[in-house]
Amino acid sequence: MTLRKKLLLFIPLLVLLTNGVTFFLFESTKTVQHSYNTMMDRMLLYTQSTQTADDNVRALYTYLLNPEESSQLALQQQQAVLAQIQSRLASQQTETAITGVLQGYIHMLETLEEQEQAAQQKADTSKSEALAESLTHYEEAEQTSSFIREEERRLIDLELSAYEPVYRSIQLEIVRMDWLGPTVFIINTLLSIVLALWISRSITEPVDRLVLTAQHLSKGHLDADYLPEQTGDELGILSEAFRHMINDLKVAVSRDKDRLESERLVKELELQALQSQINPHFLFNTLNVLSKLALLEGADQTSDLIVSMSKLIRYNLSQLDRPVTLGDELRHVQEYFTIQQARFRNRVEIQQQIDKSVLGLLIPALTIQPLIENAFVHGVERMESGGVIKLVMEQADDGVRVRITDNGMGMSAAERDALLALHEPPVPAPAKKNSMGFGTRNVIKRLRLFYCSQDIVYIESEPGRGTSVILLLPATDNLEQKGE
Numbered sequence: 001m002t003l004r005k006k007l008l009l010f011i012p013l014l015v016l017l018t019n020g021v022t023f024f025l026f027e028s029t030k031t032v033q034h035s036y037n038t039m040m041d042r043m044l045l046y047t048q049s050t051q052t053a054d055d056n057v058r059a060l061y062t063y064l065l066n067p068e069e070s071s072q073l074a075l076q077q078q079q080a081v082l083a084q085i086q087s088r089l090a091s092q093q094t095e096t097a098i099t100g101v102l103q104g105y106i107h108m109l110e111t112l113e114e115q116e117q118a119a120q121q122k123a124d125t126s127k128s129e130a131l132a133e134s135l136t137h138y139e140e141a142e143q144t145s146s147f148i149r150e151e152e153r154r155l156i157d158l159e160l161s162a163y164e165p166v167y168r169s170i171q172l173e174i175v176r177m178d179w180l181g182p183t184v185f186i187i188n189t190l191l192s193i194v195l196a197l198w199i200s201r202s203i204t205e206p207v208d209r210l211v212l213t214a215q216h217l218s219k220g221h222l223d224a225d226y227l228p229e230q231t232g233d234e235l236g237i238l239s240e241a242f243r244h245m246i247n248d249l250k251v252a253v254s255r256d257k258d259r260l261e262s263e264r265l266v267k268e269l270e271l272q273a274l275q276s277q278i279n280p281h282f283l284f285n286t287l288n289v290l291s292k293l294a295l296l297e298g299a300d301q302t303s304d305l306i307v308s309m310s311k312l313i314r315y316n317l318s319q320l321d322r323p324v325t326l327g328d329e330l331r332h333v334q335e336y337f338t339i340q341q342a343r344f345r346n347r348v349e350i351q352q353q354i355d356k357s358v359l360g361l362l363i364p365a366l367t368i369q370p371l372i373e374n375a376f377v378h379g380v381e382r383m384e385s386g387g388v389i390k391l392v393m394e395q396a397d398d399g400v401r402v403r404i405t406d407n408g409m410g411m412s413a414a415e416r417d418a419l420l421a422l423h424e425p426p427v428p429a430p431a432k433k434n435s436m437g438f439g440t441r442n443v444i445k446r447l448r449l450f451y452c453s454q455d456i457v458y459i460e461s462e463p464g465r466g467t468s469v470i471l472l473l474p475a476t477d478n479l480e481q482k483g484e
Helices: 003-065 069-090 096-123 128-162 164-218 234-277 280-296 300-316 326-347 368-380 413-420 431-451 477-483
Strands: 348-354 387-395 399-406 457-461 467-474
Touching: 003 069, 003 096, 003 128, 003 164, 069 096, 096 128, 128 164, 164 234, 300 326, 326 348, 326 368, 326 387, 368 387, 368 399, 368 431, 368 467, 413 431, 413 457, 431 457, 431 467
Parallel strands: 348 387
Antiparallel strands: 387 399, 399 467, 457 467
């Protein structure tokens, strides 16, 4: 008998026996389980409706105290959830003794909804009499909510009483399973042991020898031969195929060594070719082509924006470890202004006050633009209109003063002190403020290291009154040597 016939005969018999017992147990408990699930779903629905009613009252109270759009939207959402639960309750099929109580419970939910709508309508007017009436409706809604909680407990008690026979049936099923389950387990275990012992004689021993041979082959021992003697079943055919495979491996190993070495060299050449294609000039050339194409198509503004973006990228990919002049930074910032002006349009006004005599001062690269970007992103980005960002470069007593000012949201004294101290603020800030602090601290740290001084950056800011970042850049002989 082949292995296939053995397995097709004995394993399906064991599976059929197990499935038959399992199907019998499943059918015997299916009806009881369905009734139990139906009851539990209704009880959970009662509890959910009560909780939703309480949430509606709380949302109404919040709206009456603060009649804003957000609180109104929250109230409407809660009312929509309550209406959905009412629809689900109305479709429930219950016992006759529970139907009347359930209908009354649904009417209470409807009454609560009407009271909330009346309170909301009165609250929408500014008359004192209407406000008093809205409070009266709110008190009625709160009282109705308490009645709903009482009716919910009553419904749950009725459900438990009506389904008491179901509980008893479940207990009987559990008792029957207590002896039927172990019996089925013992029978299946014995049959499995007998089948395993029988299979181990005709299958597992040859398989073990094949596994042992495969383990030696995986370690490179091609001369190991633990294969079983050839037989007429599938394992015999597999053993013979294994012998042929070992012989083929011996012939192929020597040939594969040369092939692998050749492939390794080819992979290295391919990698070098791919790396050589990663060239920033390709990106710049592509942007220039897009700019010319936009210009030819009459999209002058698009062409200008592409040129500005190309210059920004070229500046960012330049040798940033060398100092640049204030004039270079100013040109970089103006390209950034061009892009942001296209984005914000009339929402933000950009003002510049530049003393051309200071533009030869050497500073670290990418110093001004990150501060300007913070003014946009964390200062005026959320303003619908009236945003102002001002950049001033002028002579000071001991050097050059650079001031970046915005009229945005500002920051607290603790946040300002944390930025200047180069550590995280004492209170965790939102994600945007964290990114703002990271960029600003990076600029502050580089400036202090570049000028070997702590008194370089000053921040003036108050919540809701904007922010000013002031850079006091000394003009010394040492600084010019550093630029050289």
